[in-house]
Amino acid sequence: MSRLVYAVILASGKGERMNCGFPKQFAEIKGKTIIERSIEAFEENEKTDEIIIVSEPSTIEKIKEIVLKNGHKKVTKIVPGGAVRAESSSIGVGEVVEDDAKVLIHDAARPLVTQRIINDCITALDSCDAVNVAIKATDTIIEAENGTMKSTTERSRMMQVQTPQGFRAGTIKKAHSMAKKEGFAGATDDCGIVFRYGLSEIRIVEGDRTNIKITYPEDIQIAEMFVEA
Ligand code: CTP
Ligand code: MG
Numbered sequence: 001m002s003r004l005v006y007a008v009i010l011a012s013g014k015g016e017r018m019n020c021g022f023p024k025q026f027a028e029i030k031g032k033t034i035i036e037r038s039i040e041a042f043e044e045n046e047k048t049d050e051i052i053i054v055s056e057p058s059t060i061e062k063i064k065e066i067v068l069k070n071g072h073k074k075v076t077k078i079v080p081g082g083a084v085r086a087e088s089s090s091i092g093v094g095e096v097v098e099d100d101a102k103v104l105i106h107d108a109a110r111p112l113v114t115q116r117i118i119n120d121c122i123t124a125l126d127s128c129d130a131v132n133v134a135i136k137a138t139d140t141i142i143e144a145e146n147g148t149m150k151s152t153t154e155r156s157r158m159m160q161v162q163t164p165q166g167f168r169a170g171t172i173k174k175a176h177s178m179a180k181k182e183g184f185a186g187a188t189d190d191c192g193i194v195f196r197y198g199l200s201e202i203r204i205v206e207g208d209r210t211n212i213k214i215t216y217p218e219d220i221q222i223a224e225m226f227v228e229a
Contacts (some may be wrong), residue, residue, distance in 0.1 A: 003124055004101040007042040007051045007074075007164070008092035011108035011219040012036050012081020013061065014056065017215050023056055024214055025108045029223045034214055036066055039113030043072050045115060047122045048104070050074055054081040054092040086187035090176035099170030105190050106164040109214045112226055113164065120205040129200040131166040132191040134159035135207040162207040165190045171200050 015024030025035040042048045051072070053062050057080040067075045077095050081088030096103055102125045107112065117228055119131055126130040137158035143151040156216075167190070175193040178179050187193050210226045212219060 003082070004049050005047050006096050006101055006103045006169075007045075007048050008050060008089065008103060008105045009035075009038055009042070009053045009108050009212055010081070010085060010088050010105065011038075011059070011079065012054050012056045012088040013085065014194070015097065015109075016219060020217065023059060026062070027076055027214070027220060028109060029214075029220060030227050033065065034068070037110050038106065038108045038113070039067070039070070039072050041073065041111070041113045041115070041118065042104075042106070043070075043074050045071045045118045045216045048074060050076045052091060052092050052095050053078045054088045054109075055079070056081060060222070066075050082185070084184050086176070086190070086193065087185040090173075090180060090184075091103070091115065091171065093172050093176060095172075096169045099173065101115060101169045103164060103169045103172060104164040104166045105172070107213060109162055109215060110211055111214065112212065112223060113162075114208055114211065117162075117205065117208060117211060118164065121164055124203050125166050125168065126204055129168045129171040130191060130202040131205055132189075132202050133162045133164060133205050133207040135209060136160075158181075159204070160207075161189055161191070162211050162213070163189070167194065167200075174214050175199050 011025045018024035026033050026215045042051050121131050136159050140155045141153045141158045178197050179187045179193045
């Protein structure tokens with residue numbers, strides 16, 4: 001059994017909703033870029049062995065400089081991503097050779113991920129093949145179509161999904177290869193893909209309200225508040 005733990009950090013998005021003129025992973029939170037903070041979380045994690053970064057093709061050099069400047073020793077590969085998140089994720093996971101290694105796939109856009117969350121995911125993978133990170137929904141979730149409510153849900157059973165999401169490499173590779181055949185249509189998060197093909201039970205690890213995804217400009221202020229706290 002491979003004991004290796006990989007982190008795949010997805011940083012190949014354009015950050016269109018952030019609208020800051022450059023990919024949002026290079027925006028700063030208290031003087032440090034989002035991508036640096038995300039790399040650091042896994043660099044500092046004692047159980048993580050290697051970090052693979054999936055970058056927007058035009059920013060690979062910039063990320064290389066950041067990794068060199070910070071002496072991030074666990075970063076072994078920086079590879080160009082794909083057109084959609086799921087494709088970027090499959091490219092990153094494709095760099096992992098051992099099918100029984102543990103792989104944590106993380107959005108670079110969640111720079112405040114905690115050591116507790118990372119460790120809980122890695123530990124959970126000792127006894128399952130897939131793990132999701134989620135927090136209880138605070139808003140009621142409805143399904144809507146063309147501006148009309150279609151269905152409602154029971155809030156107490158609803159959870160909001162975060163990253164990292166962890167897998168035995170063989171499980172997520174199989175899921176990605178199946179999704180690829182469908183052009184990654186409808187694939188948002190990696191656990192969603194594993195779930196769709198019924199490849200594994202998916203354990204849930206408690207997330208954290210501070211583990212926000214930087215999506216809109218105001219999320220920077222919220223993140224800065226959490227960093228200070
Ligand atoms: N991502 C990626 N490859 C893509 C699209 C997204 O690696 N083709 C990554 C982003 O860099 C981000 C994470 O997936 O870390 C979550 O995506 P999201 O928050 O949607 O980021 P962006 O796609 O960059 O933002 P937007 O949708 O506003 O353009
Ligand atoms: Mg996106």
